[in-house]
Amino acid sequence: xxxxxxxxxxxxxxxxxxxxxxxxxxxxxxxxxxxxxxxxxxxxxxxxxxxxxxxxxxxxxxxxxxxxxxxxxxxxxxxxxxxxxxxxxxxxxxxxxxxxxxxxxxxxxxxxxxxxxxxxxxxxxxxxxxxxxxxxxxxxxxxxxxxxxxxxxxxxxxxxxxxxxxxxxxxxxxxxxxxxxxxxxxxxxxxxxxxxxxxxxxxxxxxxxxxxxxxxxxxxxxxxxxxxxxxxxxxxxxxxxxxxxxxxxxxxxxxxxxxxxxxxxxxxxxxxxxxxxxxxxxxxxxxxxxxxxxxxxxxxxxxxxxxxxxxxxxxxxxxxxxxxxxxxxxxxxxxxxxxxxxxxxxxxxxxxxxxxxxxxxxxxxxxxxxxxxxxxxxxxxxxxxxxxxxxxxxxxxxxxxxxxxxxxxxxxxxxxxxxxxxxxxxxxxxxxxxxxxxxxxxxxxxxxxxxxxxxxxx
Numbered sequence: 001x002x003x004x005x006x007x008x009x010x011x012x013x014x015x016x017x018x019x020x021x022x023x024x025x026x027x028x029x030x031x032x033x034x035x036x037x038x039x040x041x042x043x044x045x046x047x048x049x050x051x052x053x054x055x056x057x058x059x060x061x062x063x064x065x066x067x068x069x070x071x072x073x074x075x076x077x078x079x080x081x082x083x084x085x086x087x088x089x090x091x092x093x094x095x096x097x098x099x100x101x102x103x104x105x106x107x108x109x110x111x112x113x114x115x116x117x118x119x120x121x122x123x124x125x126x127x128x129x130x131x132x133x134x135x136x137x138x139x140x141x142x143x144x145x146x147x148x149x150x151x152x153x154x155x156x157x158x159x160x161x162x163x164x165x166x167x168x169x170x171x172x173x174x175x176x177x178x179x180x181x182x183x184x185x186x187x188x189x190x191x192x193x194x195x196x197x198x199x200x201x202x203x204x205x206x207x208x209x210x211x212x213x214x215x216x217x218x219x220x221x222x223x224x225x226x227x228x229x230x231x232x233x234x235x236x237x238x239x240x241x242x243x244x245x246x247x248x249x250x251x252x253x254x255x256x257x258x259x260x261x262x263x264x265x266x267x268x269x270x271x272x273x274x275x276x277x278x279x280x281x282x283x284x285x286x287x288x289x290x291x292x293x294x295x296x297x298x299x300x301x302x303x304x305x306x307x308x309x310x311x312x313x314x315x316x317x318x319x320x321x322x323x324x325x326x327x328x329x330x331x332x333x334x335x336x337x338x339x340x341x342x343x344x345x346x347x348x349x350x351x352x353x354x355x356x357x358x359x360x361x362x363x364x365x366x367x368x369x370x371x372x373x374x375x376x377x378x379x380x381x382x383x384x385x386x387x388x389x390x391x392x393x394x395x396x397x398x399x400x401x402x403x404x405x406x407x408x409x410x411x412x413x414x415x416x417x418x419x420x421x422x423x424x425x426x427x428x429x430x431x432x433x434x435x436x437x438x439x440x441x442x443x444x445x446x447x448x449x450x451x452x453x454x455x456x457x458x
Contacts, residue, residue: 043169082118175204198231273299308337
């Protein structure tokens with residue numbers, strides 16, 4: 001009589017195929033500096049000692065990973081050449097180019113695009129390069145300016161925080177590096193596109209560094225992937241943002257994968273004294289998203305505004321954990337997330353304002369509002385405060401509710417169809433956060449994208 005081998009507990013690491021042997025094959029002939037290779041090898045050693053996060057961990061207790069099998073993407077990681085086919089259309093890129101054509105201005109100061117981790121576009125306006133701006137793929141910039149980046153690369157995000165963070169730190173490929181020298185102000189935005197083909201893998205890493213008094217606008221977006229389990233894609237990425245003294249950055253991240261993609265990301269910004277950050281995050285796609293978005297205010301008078309726009313449908317599940325960490329006195333943070341859900345989708349937001357003892361005169365605010373367009377949709381909003389200082393003003397709030405049927409009836413009584421009435425109500429719901437987005441093409445593109453997905457309220 002034979003007995004079945006018991007399934008290992010979640011706390012015991014199991015082989016996934018992402019190991020030192022795979023990494024060594026990918027690094028063969030690499031032009032990366034020795035210190036960057038050492039970081040990767042330390043990360044893969046950490047990776048092999050970790051298991052996938054379990055529901056016993058606070059940020060993961062509402063995330064079901066039972067259907068996630070990392071081995072499915074080992075073959076994609078081994079690919080050394082770009083796949084055939086063209087890049088999918090990018091929403092923000094198209095909208096910005098169309099807006100620039102109307103007024104006759106330059107659409108982008110630079111553009112980077114990758115498909116399944118293979119670079120297909122790497123452009124920068126020569127005038128910006130002449131001012132000392134660095135903008136390009138990490139592989140190229142690290143090879144030519146490695147010592148300049150050594151203290152910044154993986155300085156904001158923790159490459160060993162969990163299995164996904166370690167996998168990214170070891171196997172990242174493509175993405176973008178932007179370094180704006182002190183006092184340089186970029187008037188045209190920069191665009192970074194990460195795309196995957198059905199069944200593809202993206203592990204892109206984005207690093208943005210603004211020196212003292214610099215200004216920039218950066219648009220990043222993700223597109224592509226499959227719509228079913230058979231051709232699902234995987235994104236395991238990270239974004240690091242460092243806003244220097246009195247610098248100003250407008251950052252937009254649009255997650256617009258197809259509905260079969262698994263999306264895991266760590267995103268962290270560090271804002272120094274007098275720096276200003278406007279960070280807009282939009283989430284429209286993926287099968288499942290698990291994102292950690294942190295802002296650390298480390299210098300006196302640092303300021304951060306965080307805007308979140310989410311729309312889910314089908315059986316999508318989006319999980320976003322946010323942190324506003326006040327580490328210095330006199331700082332201000334303002335977070336507003338709004339999400340709408342239809343069908344049987346689920347949206348989870350867990351937010352925290354943390355105020356260190358030294359961060360007196362803190363002004364922190366966070367709010368999350370969700371609107372459910374069907375009876376089967378589910379929303380979990382969990383705001384929180386952790387305050388050690390005694391001279392602060394911190395407030396938080398969250399609301400969840402269904403569309404007011406009287407509003408729908410009122411609109412229909414004036415000649416609108418049920419679908420048109422639903423779009424009107426949802427547009428009004430999102431208007432507060434759209435008004436905070438200071439980049440017109442982005443604001444208009446997101447509004448149109450959400451409006452096109454709304455069906456009648458059920």
